[in-house]
Structure formats: structure tokens, C-alpha cells
Amino acid sequence: MHVVMFADQHLESLGGAQVSMRLQKRFLERAGHVVTVVAPRPHRESAGDAAYLDLPSIAITPDREYALTWPGVRTDRFLDAEMGARLRVDVVHVQADFWGAFIGHRYAARHGLPVVHTMHNRVDVGIEATAPFPRLVLRALNAWAGRVLPGGAAARAGVRGRAVDSGTSPRGAREGTGSSRGPADGWAFLRQLARLSRAVTAPSSHFARRLEAHGVAEVVDVIWNGIDDDVLDAALSAEASERRPGRPRFIWLGRMSPEKRLLPFLEAVIASGIEAEVEIVGGGAQLRAARRLVERSSPAASIIFAGRLPYTETLRRLADADAVVQTSIGFETQGMTVFEAASLGTPAVVSDPDIAAELGSGVWAVADATVPALAEALRSAAADIVAGTPAVPDPSIAERFRQSSRTAAMVDVYARAVAAGR
Structure with missing residues (x-):
């Protein structure tokens, strides 16, 4: 065909x-x-x-x-x-x-x-x-x-x-x-x-x-x-290992445009006061504004702008993270990143209630669209990660995806x- x-x-x-x-x-x-x-x-x-x-x-x-x-x-x-x-x-x-x-x-x-x-x-x-x-x-x-x-x-x-x-x-x-x-x-x-x-x-x-x-x-x-079968098989066949020591690791990735809500996410990281590693992957028109926001705010978390990464490297970093953060609301027709993460065993902080419902488990749901609500969800996720009791994604997603x-x-x-x- x-x-x-x-x-x-x-x-x-x-x-x-x-x-x-x-x-x-x-x-x-x-x-x-x-x-x-x-x-x-x-x-x-x-x-x-x-x-x-x-x-x-x-x-x-x-x-x-x-x-x-x-x-x-x-x-x-x-x-x-x-x-x-x-x-x-x-x-x-x-x-x-x-x-x-x-x-x-x-x-x-x-x-x-x-x-x-x-x-x-x-x-x-x-x-x-x-x-x-x-x-x-x-x-x-x-x-x-x-x-x-x-x-x-x-x-x-x-x-x-x-x-x-x-x-x-x-x-x-x-x-x-x-x-x-x-x-x-x-x-x-x-x-x-x-x-x-x-x-x-x-x-x-x-x-x-x-x-x-x-x-x-x-x-x-x-x-x-x-998700790429070959990448998924490689990740799933890797030997199980303990979580890499260190502070909670959050990753946000996507296009840096208003509907993706990168700036509210950074504001929530700052307001939450979490001591964590936060990696931002991707590029777009709001990159400069995002950098300025971080530079003038001195957050407790370390925030790194990794830029655009190849697909396989992005998935590797998703697998290494403790949680992926999804921040757009009403815009995503799927929310592909959180499904990729769930396939790799990584839970998600999810702002969109439709996406949270579709994922089922492995989610810290954000109560509403405000920065304080997102900050509270980040604090909850960080506390659970530190305690060794993070949210756990549905294992069937890996095969269905x-x-x-x-x-x-x-x-x-x-x-x-x-x-x-x-």
C-alpha cells in the first residue's frame, strides 16, 4: 500500500x-x-x-x-x-x-x-x-x-x-x-x-x-x-536497578509556546520551594522569557535548560526522571509525553484532567489551573519520591502503546x- x-x-x-x-x-x-x-x-x-x-x-x-x-x-x-x-x-x-x-x-x-x-x-x-x-x-x-x-x-x-x-x-x-x-x-x-x-x-x-x-x-x-518498539524493548530489557541517589528529578518537555504553559510551571517550581532537579527539554519562542524568569527568581530547585534532544536521548532522560510534568490544559489531544513516560515506568504530574483520567494510575493530579495548585502537586510528588512511595503507572500501557x-x-x-x- x-x-x-x-x-x-x-x-x-x-x-x-x-x-x-x-x-x-x-x-x-x-x-x-x-x-x-x-x-x-x-x-x-x-x-x-x-x-x-x-x-x-x-x-x-x-x-x-x-x-x-x-x-x-x-x-x-x-x-x-x-x-x-x-x-x-x-x-x-x-x-x-x-x-x-x-x-x-x-x-x-x-x-x-x-x-x-x-x-x-x-x-x-x-x-x-x-x-x-x-x-x-x-x-x-x-x-x-x-x-x-x-x-x-x-x-x-x-x-x-x-x-x-x-x-x-x-x-x-x-x-x-x-x-x-x-x-x-x-x-x-x-x-x-x-x-x-x-x-x-x-x-x-x-x-x-x-x-x-x-x-x-x-x-x-x-x-x-x-512509542518506538525497539527503544521500549531496550528499556524494558535493561536490568532493574535502584533509583539513582539524589534529589527528586522532574522533567518537562515540549514546545515552548503559551498553550504548553511552561512559564506557569516555572512559577510553580519557584513557589513550591521544592529542592529538586528540574530539566527543561525542548525549544521555542518562550525560551528567553523562561530563562529570565529563572535567573531573577533564585529557586530552591536547580533548573537546567537542555535544549532540543534526539528522540532516543529524550526517552532515556524520561526513564531516568522520577516524574514528568504535563502542564497544558484542554489543548492536548493525547499528551504523548506522559504515555511515553508511563511506558518506561515513570509517573507524571498532570494538569489536564482528561489526560489524568486516560492514564489511570501513576499520576499526581493537579487540582486546578492555578500556579498554587501546581506548586502543591509538585510538593506532594517530591515528598512521595523522597519517601520511596511514588505513584506507579499502569504496566499495561507499555504494551498498548x-x-x-x-x-x-x-x-x-x-x-x-x-x-x-x-
Whole structure:
């Protein structure tokens, strides 16, 4: 099977969705499938891969980490020319929310291909956290989708490409929802994408149920993002050892942007007064502000900014930590880091109640969204770690989170989507 994945950002850029897609790609290839990944061309040095099809793009962040490709006829022509030299495509897997989604759905419509769409993003929460006028942005986003997606205003005006008929919609998706009906919110936007898909998947039960409740699709398949089998086997086969002596070790990792709540986390570390080792892994726009906050506050904890790390090294540090700290609320559609940590036996301090519920055990839950509540959870976790009674993750997560099992589940969805069009 030849699977063409579409992403908003290049797979070598920073982000949980990119990490997940890199693993998906590798394990699909390991299972004998062919994968092409279509994404904006990066503006920073990155690893090359023959499976990457890089689209002309412009950098959209000061650090040149992220880029945008404008969806339209020029991009369509470039993509079709490049894809013409590759194998016949069986299924399109859209794992994007914005320009990547538009480009992917337009490509599938032009060539009569089935689409599986993985919803990675709480669009409404993300935009509210990052945009100064979120309602206006959501209105504009819905209008943009209505103009450029197949079957929208652009298609009705005669733009190249065919509209997708109702036979390609997911089971129970609500046709005709979008910018023209109902509120122009994040859910309306996601409904516009879902109506063009034969199957919709989500990386967690809580997000899948939320998508269903808002009419994005009647049935959303839950397929977790996974962890590398080889890395997990190596970690699980290592000889058991006593905890490395020293103060409690906490790790926070991710993109340093407002919705991830790095600054409130650092404020909580400072307010908690815990004597601990705190490692911050990742990069992003708030790095400078985070460093300044630590420098002027003299916390009791030692706080180290480790920068971006390779995947295997990140997992090694997760395994070595006493707890990982998850601080975003309402934004994460899975919270991949805490599942990786749980697979390695590392518990988590969790701010998002949906993620805490999905993990089950191995959690110090934060009572609310305030800095004092997070500080109290950190104090509790540190005390339990020092006492030798930390929270213990569910051991079954390690097996359920393997990428090989997640890939097999997704291949079943692909096969269903392909069969539905015959």
C-alpha cells in the first residue's frame, strides 16, 4: 500500500505530531508499505529522506522552525508534478489542521483517493491560547476553508479539482456544516475537514468522544500515538536497578509556546520551594522569557535548560526522571509525553484532567489551573519520591502503546477506507 501523509509542518521540526508521524512512517515501511510525506520545505537544516516531498514554503516563526505552504492552484500543480514520478497512491492520510489539511484534501479530491483524517489539534483551544482575537481568527479560518476545500466556494466557482460527493464522507458525518451554517468555531472548522474523509481518527478516547459530541463525525476511531518498539524493548530489557541517589528529578518537555504553559510551571517550581532537579527539554519562542524568569527568581530547585534532544536521548532522560510534568490544559489531544513516560515506568504530574483520567494510575493530579495548585502537586510528588512511595503507572500501557500495534490498527483503518470506495 502507498500511503501519502500530509502535515502542516515538516517531520524534522519540533512537535509531538511530528514525532508521532516519524514513527508511523518508519513502522509502516517496516511492515512493507510505501510512505510519502508531504509538508512545507524546512528553513533550518534537517535530515533528508527520499520519502519527504517538500513543498515551496515561507518561514513563519522568528527561529525559522515552522513554515507555511499556501494552498492553491500553484501548489496543486507542483505537488501533482512531483507525485507523478512516484508509485500509484492507495490512500491519503491527512494529519494536519490548516494548510497541510487543505492541500491534502485538494490532492485527494483531484485524484479520487480515499482520505483518513487524524485530528491532532484542539483548534479552538490552540487559537485561543496563541491569537489576540481568537473569534475573529476562527471566523477567518472557517471562511478560508470554505473557499479552498473541495466542494467549497472555490470549487463552486470553477477552481480546478472535483467536489467530493457524500459517498466519501465518514460514517455519520454531518454534511454541509462549516462556515455557512452554525457558529464559525473550531468544531465547525473540523467538520469541514471531516466531511471530506472516509474515516476520522483521534489519538485519545477523551478527544474522540469530544469530536463525536460536537458532530465532527458519528464514529471516531481511537488510535494512540505510539512509542518506538525497539527503544521500549531496550528499556524494558535493561536490568532493574535502584533509583539513582539524589534529589527528586522532574522533567518537562515540549514546545515552548503559551498553550504548553511552561512559564506557569516555572512559577510553580519557584513557589513550591521544592529542592529538586528540574530539566527543561525542548525549544521555542518562550525560551528567553523562561530563562529570565529563572535567573531573577533564585529557586530552591536547580533548573537546567537542555535544549532540543534526539528522540532516543529524550526517552532515556524520561526513564531516568522520577516524574514528568504535563502542564497544558484542554489543548492536548493525547499528551504523548506522559504515555511515553508511563511506558518506561515513570509517573507524571498532570494538569489536564482528561489526560489524568486516560492514564489511570501513576499520576499526581493537579487540582486546578492555578500556579498554587501546581506548586502543591509538585510538593506532594517530591515528598512521595523522597519517601520511596511514588505513584506507579499502569504496566499495561507499555504494551498498548507500542508503535507496531498502533500501526497495525491504522492499517486496518486504511483498508476500510479503501474498501468503502469500491
